[in-house]
Amino acid sequence: MPLIGTFKNNLSDILISSRIGLEETVIIFNCLAIKDQINKRFHIIAGLLVNCKMRLSLSIVLLLAFACANATRKSYSCYKVIRTDVLSKETIKGVAPLQHRPEFNFWSQPMVGRAVEIMVAPQHEALLTGILRRMKLNPTVIIEDVGREEQLERDYIAQIKSQKKSSREVTFDNFMTFDEIQAYLAELVVTYPDLASLIQIGTSTGGRPLNVLKISNGPGKKALFTDAAIHAREWITPPVALKIAFELLENYNINQGLVDLLDWYILPVANPDGYVYSWESDRYWRKTRSVNPGSSCIGTDPNRNFDFHWGEEGVTDPCGETWPNTRPFSEPETAAMSVFINNTLEITTYIALHSYGQLLIFPYGHTTELPPTFDELNGHALEAAAALEAVSGTVYEIGTVANVLYYSYGACRDWAYGAAGLPLSYTFELPSNGFGFSPPPTDIIPVVTETWEAIKVLAVAAAGAVRP
Numbered sequence: 001m002p003l004i005g006t007f008k009n010n011l012s013d014i015l016i017s018s019r020i021g022l023e024e025t026v027i028i029f030n031c032l033a034i035k036d037q038i039n040k041r042f043h044i045i046a047g048l049l050v051n052c053k054m055r056l057s058l059s060i061v062l063l064l065a066f067a068c069a070n071a072t073r074k075s076y077s078c079y080k081v082i083r084t085d086v087l088s089k090e091t092i093k094g095v096a097p098l099q100h101r102p103e104f105n106f107w108s109q110p111m112v113g114r115a116v117e118i119m120v121a122p123q124h125e126a127l128l129t130g131i132l133r134r135m136k137l138n139p140t141v142i143i144e145d146v147g148r149e150e151q152l153e154r155d156y157i158a159q160i161k162s163q164k165k166s167s168r169e170v171t172f173d174n175f176m177t178f179d180e181i182q183a184y185l186a187e188l189v190v191t192y193p194d195l196a197s198l199i200q201i202g203t204s205t206g207g208r209p210l211n212v213l214k215i216s217n218g219p220g221k222k223a224l225f226t227d228a229a230i231h232a233r234e235w236i237t238p239p240v241a242l243k244i245a246f247e248l249l250e251n252y253n254i255n256q257g258l259v260d261l262l263d264w265y266i267l268p269v270a271n272p273d274g275y276v277y278s279w280e281s282d283r284y285w286r287k288t289r290s291v292n293p294g295s296s297c298i299g300t301d302p303n304r305n306f307d308f309h310w311g312e313e314g315v316t317d318p319c320g321e322t323w324p325n326t327r328p329f330s331e332p333e334t335a336a337m338s339v340f341i342n343n344t345l346e347i348t349t350y351i352a353l354h355s356y357g358q359l360l361i362f363p364y365g366h367t368t369e370l371p372p373t374f375d376e377l378n379g380h381a382l383e384a385a386a387a388l389e390a391v392s393g394t395v396y397e398i399g400t401v402a403n404v405l406y407y408s409y410g411a412c413r414d415w416a417y418g419a420a421g422l423p424l425s426y427t428f429e430l431p432s433n434g435f436g437f438s439p440p441p442t443d444i445i446p447v448v449t450e451t452w453e454a455i456k457v458l459a460v461a462a463a464g465a466v467r468p
């Protein structure tokens with residue numbers, strides 16, 4: 001009887017065909033294995049590194065197979081990331097709708113003047129490349145085996161964690177789990193009780209707290225709200241949120257002026273269930289983890305779930321990565337954020353932390369028409385991006401979402417500006433430096449350092465802004 005399993009070292013799915021017992025076991029390492037039908041109860045440990053589509057006949061193969069009580073992480077073995085040619089005003093119209101198809105997982109957002117990067121499973125690769133070739137977009141493979149890259153990332157992170165010398169929760173030398181982030185927030189509140197407090201603004205579908213860190217040294221101030229990891233796989237974003245907390249509290253002697261200036265509300269993980277899931281089960285998970293009635297596909301794109309021009313795109317497939325659900329604020333995470341921002345009237349400014357793209361963008365996403373306060377939004381963005389660039393030369397593109405990228409609907413940034421009435425609202429798409437959602441941990445300090453300079457500029461603007 002054939003056994004189907006996943007290779008513990010995860011370079012490739014393995015199809016094991018036992019012909020004459022163990023002595024004539026044939027192992028077919030096949031990237032085109034029927035991934036979705038893999039029985040994940042079985043794992044095979046073998047001390048071999050193999051390439052895809054490699055067939056080995058072994059006279060004796062020592063295999064340890066054991067049943068695993070729980071389903072394990074999703075395998076991205078032999079998934080590829082494909083890059084297009086630079087998109088034009090014409091070709092973007094054909095590419096952008098592909099974002100909503102479940103077969104295609106967009107890693108970057110379609111944008112005129114840039115290539116777009118799309119992850120695809122082996123069984124859908126020909127479909128994608130066919131579509132792109134018909135548009136004359138010359139698909140090029142930039143990651144041959146996402147599963148291998150993911151394994152390398154996991155090994156790297158584990159290695160750093162094993163060498164952790166400091167007892168401090170945050171050192172910005174590695175990505176942090178949800179629990180580690182919560183522990184750091186708790187540590188800050190205990191260490192700086194006069195400045196820091198935790199506000200649980202809600203609970204995720206899975207029962208995890210939506211903890212906002214409030215930093216304040218006195219009443220009567222305007223405030224800035226920022227969130228990270230509303231898209232689960234964007235692991236570079238919580239460190240930026242925590243960098244803000246770190247600078248304001250642990251470097252209070254340097255940065256007291258910024259706390260004198262305004263109050264800060266920081267939500268380092270806006271999608272806790274998705275974030276945990278991306279660590280434990282599916283590295284490239286984007287959405288929440290709520291059930292969609294009538295569908296086997298889990299989750300909603302929380303950043304398409306806010307009630308401002310919500311759902312105008314007519315996205316109909318719950319399996320798609322940008323599924324906005326059947327109604328706005330269906331997700332407890334987005335509902336809690338909206339209630340908190342609506343009720344906390346001193347908040348003038350919203351900053352969404354995302355990756356990736358090196359963009360600093362602002363409303364609107366639903367139209368290319370400029371917002372009524374374009375000059376103000378654009379002016380602060382230019383100043384912030386200049387401060388960021390001055391650190392180490394990282395250049396951001398600036399503009400309204402629909403003009404810089406393409407149309408999008410129901411994002412928190414647009415809701416904050418257009419519905420909640422916040423005068424300033426921005427999204428940072430942080431850099432990937434060519435590593436997609438998996439920049440090496442050594443990139444964290446450069447990214448958080450330069451982004452902090454931009455956020456300081458926006459904080460000054462926040463203190464001077466008036467929420468009607």
Ligand SMILES: [Zn+2]
Pocket residue numbers: 231234354355
């Ligand atoms: Zn995002």
